[in-house]
Amino acid sequence: MANAHPPSPSPEHSYVDYAYDQPGSPPGTLQIRADAPPPQIVLIDYNAKTAVRQVIEAPEDCSPYLDTRSVSWIDIQGLGDESIWRRIAQVFELHPMILEDVVNVPQRPKVEDHEDQLVVVTHMVMVVPDQERFLQEQVSFVLGPNYLLTVQEEPRYDCFDPIRARIRYRKGSLRQRQADYLFYALLDAIIDGYFPVLELYGERLEALETKVTDAPHTKTLAEIHQIKRELLSLRRSVWPHRDAIAALLHKDNPLISTDVKIYLRDCYEHVVQVLDMLETYRELASSLMDVYLSAVSNRMNEVMKTLTVISTIFIPLTFIAGIYGMNFNPTVSPLNMPELNWYWGYPAVWLLMLAVASGLVAFFWRRGWFENFSPADSSAKPSG
Amino acid sequence: MANAHPPSPSPEHSYVDYAYDQPGSPPGTLQIRADAPPPQIVLIDYNAKTAVRQVIEAPEDCSPYLDTRSVSWIDIQGLGDESIWRRIAQVFELHPMILEDVVNVPQRPKVEDHEDQLVVVTHMVMVVPDQERFLQEQVSFVLGPNYLLTVQEEPRYDCFDPIRARIRYRKGSLRQRQADYLFYALLDAIIDGYFPVLELYGERLEALETKVTDAPHTKTLAEIHQIKRELLSLRRSVWPHRDAIAALLHKDNPLISTDVKIYLRDCYEHVVQVLDMLETYRELASSLMDVYLSAVSNRMNEVMKTLTVISTIFIPLTFIAGIYGMNFNPTVSPLNMPELNWYWGYPAVWLLMLAVASGLVAFFWRRGWFENFSPADSSAKPSG
Amino acid sequence: MANAHPPSPSPEHSYVDYAYDQPGSPPGTLQIRADAPPPQIVLIDYNAKTAVRQVIEAPEDCSPYLDTRSVSWIDIQGLGDESIWRRIAQVFELHPMILEDVVNVPQRPKVEDHEDQLVVVTHMVMVVPDQERFLQEQVSFVLGPNYLLTVQEEPRYDCFDPIRARIRYRKGSLRQRQADYLFYALLDAIIDGYFPVLELYGERLEALETKVTDAPHTKTLAEIHQIKRELLSLRRSVWPHRDAIAALLHKDNPLISTDVKIYLRDCYEHVVQVLDMLETYRELASSLMDVYLSAVSNRMNEVMKTLTVISTIFIPLTFIAGIYGMNFNPTVSPLNMPELNWYWGYPAVWLLMLAVASGLVAFFWRRGWFENFSPADSSAKPSG
Amino acid sequence: MANAHPPSPSPEHSYVDYAYDQPGSPPGTLQIRADAPPPQIVLIDYNAKTAVRQVIEAPEDCSPYLDTRSVSWIDIQGLGDESIWRRIAQVFELHPMILEDVVNVPQRPKVEDHEDQLVVVTHMVMVVPDQERFLQEQVSFVLGPNYLLTVQEEPRYDCFDPIRARIRYRKGSLRQRQADYLFYALLDAIIDGYFPVLELYGERLEALETKVTDAPHTKTLAEIHQIKRELLSLRRSVWPHRDAIAALLHKDNPLISTDVKIYLRDCYEHVVQVLDMLETYRELASSLMDVYLSAVSNRMNEVMKTLTVISTIFIPLTFIAGIYGMNFNPTVSPLNMPELNWYWGYPAVWLLMLAVASGLVAFFWRRGWFENFSPADSSAKPSG
Amino acid sequence: MANAHPPSPSPEHSYVDYAYDQPGSPPGTLQIRADAPPPQIVLIDYNAKTAVRQVIEAPEDCSPYLDTRSVSWIDIQGLGDESIWRRIAQVFELHPMILEDVVNVPQRPKVEDHEDQLVVVTHMVMVVPDQERFLQEQVSFVLGPNYLLTVQEEPRYDCFDPIRARIRYRKGSLRQRQADYLFYALLDAIIDGYFPVLELYGERLEALETKVTDAPHTKTLAEIHQIKRELLSLRRSVWPHRDAIAALLHKDNPLISTDVKIYLRDCYEHVVQVLDMLETYRELASSLMDVYLSAVSNRMNEVMKTLTVISTIFIPLTFIAGIYGMNFNPTVSPLNMPELNWYWGYPAVWLLMLAVASGLVAFFWRRGWFENFSPADSSAKPSG
DSSP states (O other): OOOSSOOOOOOOOSSOOOOOOOOTOOTTTTOOOTTTOOOOOEEEESSSSOOEEEEESSSSGHHHHHHOOOOOEEEEEEEOHHHHHHHHHHHTTTHHHHHHHHOOOOOOOOEETTEEEEEEEEEEEEOOOTTTEEEEEEEEEOOOOSEEEEEEEEOOEEEEEEEHHHHHHTTGGGGSSOOHHHHHHHHHHHTTTTTHHHHHHHHHHHOOOOOOOOOOOHHHHHHHHHHHHHHHHHHHHHHHHHHHHHHHHHOOOOOOOOOHHHHHHHHHHHHHHHHHHHHHHHHHHHHHHHHHHHHHHHHHHHHHHHHHHHHHHHHHHHHHHHTTTTOOOOOTTTSSOOGSSSHHHHHHHHHHHHHHHHHHHHHHHHHTTTTGGGGGGGGSSSSS | OOOTOOOOOOOOSSSSSSOHHHHHHHTTTTOOOOTTOOOOEEEEEEOOSEEEEEEEEEEGHHHHHHSSSSSSEEEEEEOOOOOHHHHHHHHHHHHHHHHHHHSSOOOOOEEEEEEEEEEEEEEEEEETTSSOEEEEEEEEEOOOOSSSEESSSSSSSOOHHHHHHHHHTTTTTGGSOOOHHHHHHHHHHHTTTTTHHOOOOOOOOOOOOOOOHOOOHHHHHHHHHHHEEEEHHHHHHHHHHHHHHHHHSSSSOOOOOHHHHHHHHHHHHHHHHHHHHHHHHHHHHHHHHHHHHHHHHHHHHHHHHHHHHHHHHHHHHHHHHHHOOOOOOTTTTTTSSSGOOTTTHHHHHHHHHHHHHHHHHHHHHHHHHHHHGGGGGGSSOOOO | TTTTTTTOOOOSSSOOOSOOOOOTTEEEEEEOOOTOOOOOEEEEESSSSOOOEEEEGGGGHHHHHSSSEEEEEEEEEEOOOOOHHHHHHHHTOOHHHHHHHHHHHHHEEEEEEEOOOEEEEEEEEEEOOTSSSSEEEEEEEEEEEEEEEESSSSSSSOHHHHHHHHTTTTOOGGGGSOOOHHHHHHHHHHHHHHHHHHHHHHHHHHHHHHHHOOOOOHHHHHHHHHHHHHHHHHHHHHHHHHHHHHHHSSOOOOOOOOOHHHHHHHHHHHHHHHHHHHHHHHHHHHHHHHHHHHHHHHHHHHHHHHHHHHHHHHHHHHHHHHHOEEEOOOOOTSSSGGGGGGGTTTHHHHHHHHHHHHHHHHHHHHHHTTGGGGGGGGGGGSOO | HHHHHHOOOOOOOOOOOSSSOOOTTOOOOOOOOOOOOOOOOEEEEEEEOOOOEESSSSSGGGHHHSSSSSSEEEEEEOOHHHHHHHHHHHHTTHHHHHHHHHHHHOOOOEEEEEETTTEEEEEEEEEEEEESSSEEEEEEEEEOEEEEEEESSSSSSSSSHOOOOOOTOTTTTTTGGGHHHHHHHHHHHHHHHHHHHHHHHHHHHHHHHHHHHHHOHHHHHHHHHHHHHHHHHHHHHHHOOOOOOHHHHOOOOTSOOOOHHHHHHHHHHHHHHHHHHHHHHHHHHHHHHHHHHHHHHHHHHHHHHHHHHHHHHHHHHHHHHEEEEEEOOTTTTTTGGGGOSSSSSSHHHHHHHHHHHHHHHHHHHHTTEEEEEOOGGGGGGSSO | OOSSOOOOOOOOOOSOOOOOOOOOTTTTTOOOOTTTTOEEEEEEEEOOOOOOEEEEESSSGGHHHHHHHSEEEEEEEEOOOOOHHHHHHEEEEEEEHHHHHHHHHHOEEEEEEETTTEEEEEEEEEOOTSSSSSSEEEEEEEEEESSSEESSSSSSTTHHHHHHHHTTTTTTTTGGGGGHHHHHHHOOOHHHHHHHHHHHHHHHHHHHHHHHOOOHHHHHHHHHOOOOOHHHHHHHHHHHHHHHHHEEEEEOTTSOOHHHHHHHHHHHHHHHHHHHHHHHHHHHHHHHHHHHHHHHHHHHHHHHHHHHHHHHHHHHHHHHHHHHTOOTTTTOOTSOOOGOOOOHHHHHHHHHHHHHHHHHHHHHHHHHTGGGGGGGGGGGSSOO
């Protein structure tokens, strides 16, 4: 059965899937999970001419790069060690609330202005290659005048490799641009990452559609419910991106140039497309539930027809046979079952039974009840 | 069966039906399908006095026309050859994002201002003559000061022929007008093209309505689901047109004169009408699903009634026959089935059975259960 | 059956019910139906002192009246003759788009400013007296400085007669007022005309409600679907009136005086009332669909109970009878059916069967299954 | 049955429940019902020191009170006599549209500014003491500089008595305040009057909930539909109050002092609470419909299980009995039913039948089908 | 059964759950329940250096603290004694409407500006430790220049203890801040308190999901309805918080500093998260209702299949046995049941019956009807 439908691409977080503070704890309290990997810091510093990639050990080593006019991309993967995070906050002068948003994952995607920093929280989804499931993690951006800080939950494969390659091999105009363009490029990669996930769901829905009409199974129902639940969860993840990017477009912020806004507009279009499709999928899944219900009703109908046809044909016949199994004594009265002593009695009963059966079969035929039993020639009958 | 219902006018694109970039690819990356036809460029240059139609080989041949004061309509069909597209972008000074929108089809319909160019992305639908299906493709407009660039996906029959004729034969005021009016005329043709498609769906819905109440079939369900899916998809295609045209109306753009805006208002009205109707169709399709479910329930009811009527009439009769088929020995006791030796025994049993059967038939009759079996005179019975 | 429910007050236009141009045709193209009646023009010119009613043959005969300071109401009924319409457009200096809106019916209700003319498109509904159906046609208004042009689709009974009488017999203040007040009076008559139509639907819904709970029939379902469809269609017709009148209220237009706006506010209230009620009706119709489904389920339940009660009582009895119909040879063994030779054998079997039947009846009675069979005293049983 | 559920607190007006003019009648036409009681006018004139209550015979007798600086509350009950109403309009200088709103009941609740008068139309509901139903009537307010005119439909018990007492016995600060505070006090009494009505519905819903799960009856369905219909109607009555009071709060009107607006804000909160609860009730009623449907399905399931258990146990047994009731002649062949002559034949058949029956019972037991028959120990079985 | 699902975390207030005045009572009338505990007043006065906690006996004892520049937090628990409340109102100069909001619980959450006081009404939820239910009570805030008044319904465990500890042990920056920050800290604690409640519902929904697909029981339905009802009630409680906090963020109020607004933004994010999840839960609960309905249908299907399979196999067999139980007299005619005297008669009948049974079993097998009986190998069959 496992191969019959694509396995569930269930996201990692589910149900109560926002990080929340212990009620009453002071703002800025960090919630570090015990098994969270320690942060790995990679700095890429580039301008049109040179590009340096460096693995940073101590957060303070970033400081010299922040003052230069070249673009510094500090990519931190892993949320593990509170003391290191406190030092990172110091180096980048992060407001305690920013630190909380970045470390206490997952947060709702959003955009926040903090004087000379722009904080953007997003969710990245990645289809695991060759598997029909996807991973989801929070990616936070802190955009400063000449630097971009990105924070990912875990040090693993992300969707930023093509951009790292574009920096390294000078593909496109990325190297000539400022930090805001880098921010756009990464954001765009995250948004575009939703499309392959949507494709997974499209395939699953199509598989379910076939299943529902061809062979509805009790499990199909649970699958439809599951897919609805996941789409709800995904929509809840995507929807705030739309508002966040719209806020980026409409607010005047010196950190984002008008030129880059043209590109962000494209990003916005893509989020709207993703939402459009999610909405459509959700409506399709709801409709599938109805189709399933109808298909079950149809099958029940078929079962009932089978029972009814066979029962109503044989019950009268059995009654006739029962009549002539009675033991009325023909010797005490000429009225007592004289049929039993007729010469043609037995054949006559058979004829009677044949007539009754034929009549009923004809009745059912005319009402179109045999249709479902021979789907091949169903179109030949008057109705279904 | 294939002729019993109109074949599905399914659009060409479905499910994940927006073009999206490989996550992380630089903006402006073109995605040329291997089988895409190479672009065919046709230029029509006209003013009130003269009109020239010319097939262009090299994109650069357009340049001289762009500087003249006459209106130049450059119609490009086919998205095939990346190098040609790069040259086209050069000639028309297209921003990389414009080029991407135009070539990476399909995009969501939208309007974008780019300094002295106005980019409008639309979807054109065309009913294939004599077939009950329609084609859908993206048509992009780039409106410049004296020229209009239109880009279609494939070189085939489009809905612009009447406008080409109006230019050629000086029908209406088109030849006296500027490029913005040409743009309006083409946009209007695209919007009006949705009406025949709606008519197709109207006919399908009406056919389904008849089918659902007269002869609900298992396939009917799948058809309703299919039509809902297609209407969702169509609505997703039309809806952004509304926003796009509203943006055209409300933004001040020197490329579109106040005079033409009066005409665009008409265009807007038409999009709203299309959406109105799509919404109505969608609600009707949903209601049809309910009607179908009820119809299935009704049929099941009918099946159950048949079973119940025949079973409950014959089961007691069979029981009576069974009684007198017992072999109690009348010789050991006068109490042992003396009926078998009565003179009127057998006729009396028949009378008893007739009485039981009549009583049950009367019971069912009074409850109105025979109604469905003779629909012709169903109104004569008390209820249904 | 035809008399059992009020006949459908189906509007004249259905499904694709907006006029649309052949894609690509120039704006302003008129679509005159071959069977459309030629326009009949009636001019009523009045001021506080005098009132003249004149049937106009040639459109040009209106011109002298337009220049006077008295109010001229030109009422045109019939959309038949293109040449006359071109002349009308000339006389009243109508923009080609106005002419198109007025002649290519039906359009969506709307308000449009055209320099010194205000164009309002509305739909008039009229209940046909003594019949339970209504007619629907487009009425367009062109309000100029001293005149009001109204265009109706057909020369027949309309809802303007009371206003004609108010002009003729100086009822109310109409004769003292300007053209804008006349426009209000006519618009108000059109809006108020929706209430009797709503009353028709109210009655139909009430009739359906009774039917659904008392005697649900397969046709009832189709009727509910039909009423939903008509309410959707009616709402689509009413909704734009609301926006149109709101636009009249909020836009500053010299053609409409502040004084008349107080009256238009009343008109707006009425449209909102109509929409309120339509919305309520729609929700009621949806709820009726659910009630119908439940009623069908209830009836099926009743059918199943009948079958179950009779089957489960008689099947065990028949089994017992079958036992003693077996032919085991009592002579070869004292164990072989000695009951057959007992003195009280036959009565004992009857007692056994009575006991079984009574037990089952008691079982069903306690579960309340007999309730539905005697609705009169259903409240006496424990549950239902 | 009548006592089993609270009787329907059906409002007085239903379905087409707005007053509408005969289409085409002049604005301000009064629709006086023949059986409407003549207006009874009671004037209460008070200031901080004195308070006078006087029954007014001729409307003109109010005039002297209007000019004084004391607050005059003119309460008119009954809409009967057109000539008196014309005189009232004269005395209070009411615009014809105000008169129409006040007399042609019911109108949609609303607020309208008319120069130095503020017109507020509301609906008052009153639970009839000791009966589970409520009355609904329109109460209109005309607030002038020093007076407040209130118009009720009928001269009967209203919810203003506590306020009359507060004036008479100087309770609270009412006597120190202006007419706007009196207006607030009356409006607040009207709004608070909705809560007891809501409580009625809350009780009905709770009663229905119990009924639906414990003993779903066919009538329950009609009751749920009825309650939905009434809630829809009530919501339509309450909703415009919200907009009306919000308009009072946000518009600057010299007739309402800033001080009183603080109190009106409280009034607004209460309307929102009423709407909140209505919305919740409506969703609960919808959910109840689903619960009802499921409960019906569950009962059908139970019925089917009963039938299936008994049928499938006895049908095979009856078959076995039928076998040994066959009359094959054992004398012509040793193969012909030798069992009949076996010594242990009859007991062996009983054993066989017992084995079959036990096997089937065990099968059904394992599938948990007996659960419903003994709800007390249903948790002991594996599933249900 | 009680342990099988988490007990209902039903809130304390239900249905008509807003406090409302007796219609017509003067504003500011207090509704003190007879069993309400008398107010216990605790004052915490702190600045960066010192912090004093004092139990206040007479409200007037608070006065001296209000004039100091240190922050005074007056926490009142219990709404019992009207005279004390009147004195409290005097001391804090509370407007009668504020007093009403604070004492007449529950009110709808809201924010109100009153000159130099800011009133915020909120609902606090607390999960009872080790029990799967939560308490709900109103907490009102009155924020003045240097003080914060909080009013709780009952003197019992609340969620403010961590904040009291932060004041006492100088955790975080609370001691350095003003009253507005204290207000934020308490509000944040209240909002964060919703998350554990949501987690309870998440667990209950997950438990219901398992139950619905594995073992749907009649009670499951009532539980789903119950959870929907509670979620509706919870949403009605949370929703106004969102508007209230948004109002705090967007209004300029000298009592709340810009600095604290950054923190309130976080609070707002959390409310939106809570609403997001509530909405998702509600949709899941609705979907569960559908799943339940389908599961019931599926079980009915299974029951019907069992009945149909056994009935349709044995009914024909019984008929055959019935045939040979007839008593036609073979001696009067060679046509009368010669089979009974055949040598192979009895075995032949058995063969015939086996053939019929096998044919029917094969028929059902091919249609996949046996699938449900052996779920373990259900994937081996063609469909289901």
